[in-house]
Amino acid sequence: MRLWQNAGLATDQNGNLLPHSPRDLMESQNLSGFEEDKKSNELTWILGKIANYITAGDALVPTDNTLPRHQRPRIGLNQEHILEKWNILMDDLEKWHESLPVSFRGTARTTRLGDAPPGFELSFDTFEQIWFDLPLCAATMQSYHQAKILLLANEPQESTAIRSTVSARLRAYRHALHEVIYHAREVCGISLANSTDSFRINSVQALFVAGQVFQERREQDAVLELLSGIERDFGWTTRYHVAKLNDEWMKGREGNHVDRDGHGHESNWFISTSSS
Incomplete structure (x- = not known):
């Protein structure tokens, strides 16, 4: 210290x-x-x-x-x-967030248009692009969303000896799930808009954490393209992260009930936030 x-x-x-x-x-x-x-x-x-x-x-x-x-x-x-x-820890993180100057607020949100890279099924409108004036602020806010995912995914439950109901616990799980999806999408949106070399290299761990949240194929492919692009452009290895994500996603497909939405994309009824 x-x-x-x-x-x-x-x-x-x-x-x-x-x-x-x-x-x-x-x-x-x-x-x-x-x-x-x-x-x-x-x-x-x-x-x-x-x-x-x-x-x-x-x-x-x-x-x-x-x-x-x-x-x-x-x-x-x-x-x-x-x-x-x-x-x-959650209180510390929120107090930090509330104390941020205006420079840490995104200056704009836009939709990125274009075709998917060969071998991928994503469309570039999967996430909003979140723009910042300073790369440092973009990287810091991406780390903030990563921190929120880590805390929400590792929230301990009250002892089973304390009176609670099944519905109350399930509400807590659903709330945490909704929150981590939001923060994971923010991580990717920041990456899509900020392309400086230093920012992209520092975004690897945040993208890796965010990628573990997604179960929809289009979102997974977006994370893979962002990570693969970093190694392709800078030689900064991300193949471990890509392999680990693919392994985790495969386990999810084998262990969860996964069906397809009206557009033919894999979706999970519990994870998906898209409207039908």
Whole structure:
């Protein structure tokens, strides 16, 4: 933490973000990109905390998860304790989002038109294009949507000992599903509109996370084309991500009831958000 603080990240002793108060406010306002850099660094800090939360799981000692299954301790953290940590992270992320300056708002949303690349079934109007004035802001917002997907997909449930109903739990699942689809589509929409080299290279992990959300073929193909284009144009390998996504999607097709919509595209009744 000390290293981050020395680099300019304003946190308290518990790692919580603090409002930044530079000594010379007028001077800081004249520094081009100062606020954008600060907010981007803050999100990187939050993403690190999210990664630690996910990898720790319910183990009393995080390294226990690296042991073979039969050697792991049978005692873990209380579910309510894990949920409390999740709520803190979600609150941190939303407070960060609410504090963003106007430069982090998309300047326009458009529809990209054109033909699908050979071998793909996508149409370029699968997602809206989301434009930003600054590549840094585009990359940061894409990481924000990635963070939301990771948190929503890893939300712990209240203990079964606490009175709840089947309908209440299913409502929570449906809400989380609706939210992750929205954020996954935002990730792809930002990629479609922002084509700078640095942005595209930094978008690989966000696209990989977003791709795991989709079950419709057109959306899956869009992610594959975005990832494959990065390796084709820059030599930055994405073939692992492509292979892993294809493997995950195949498991989904084998394990879920999948039918076809009126246009002949594969769709899942529980996942699909398109209107019939």
